[in-house]
Amino acid sequence: MVTQRATRCAVRLLLAALLPALAACGTGKPMPAPATAVSAAEAPAAAAIEAAAQAFAQENLQPLQAMLPARFIGRASVLDAAARTLAVQKKIELRLSDFSVQPSPPPGGPVAVTARWEKRFLKLPGLTPTVESGMLAAVLVRSEGRWVFDSLNADNPFMR
Numbered sequence: 782m783v784t785q786r787a788t789r790c791a792v793r794l795l796l797a798a799l800l801p802a803l804a805a806c807g808t809g810k811p812m813p814a815p816a817t818a819v820s821a822a823e824a825p826a827a828a829a830i831e832a833a834a835q836a837f838a839q840e841n842l843q844p845l846q847a848m849l850p851a852r853f854i855g856r857a858s859v860l861d862a863a864a865r866t867l868a869v870q871k872k873i874e875l876r877l878s879d880f881s882v883q884p885s886p887p888p889g890g891p892v893a894v895t896a897r898w899e900k901r902f903l904k905l906p907g908l909t910p911t912v913e914s915g916m917l918a919a920v921l922v923r924s925e926g927r928w929v930f931d932s933l934n935a936d937n938p939f940m941r
Contacts, residue, residue: 826892826921827880829928834898837939838875840867845939850929859933862940870902870911875938877917891922891931898938913941 829848836844842863849856867873876899883893899914915936921928 826894826928827882831877834875834877838873848929850924869905872903874901891920894919894921900938
């Protein structure tokens with residue numbers, strides 16, 4: 782579940798990312814390149830998601846729990862779905878790629894992160910080889926010196 786505040790924040794971040802391209806539209810000027818590289822300042826946010834994903838693949842929910850603060854609306858739903866996912870998926874191989882990180886205008890503010898993901902696993906009860914993929918989209922904020930989720934879309938590897 783996403784709060785109105787998180788939704789507004791995500792919309793502002795997406796608009797900030799799209800405005801330069803929209804401004805160039807129809808002017809004959811080349812469109813600016815999308816942010817595909819992760820800068821050194823935003824790398825810790827992407828690394829936090831990557832660490833949580835790799836721990837999840839090893840059936841460890843603690844890093845994901847640490848990234849979901851108590852104020853996160855839907856925290857219990859996300860953790861319950863992740864636990865149910867781990868109960869029916871074994872030998873998980875999870876890959877995140879094509880990270881895009883969009884910081885908000887004030888330094889140290891919220892950061893919008895998107896990444897493609899692919900998950901290969903054996904699905905119980907028949908140990909059927911399965912491949913799933915999707916696009917993770919999240920807004921992260923700094924809290925007590927670490928990156929935590931402020932919002933998280935439903936198409937993420939933890940809940941599918």
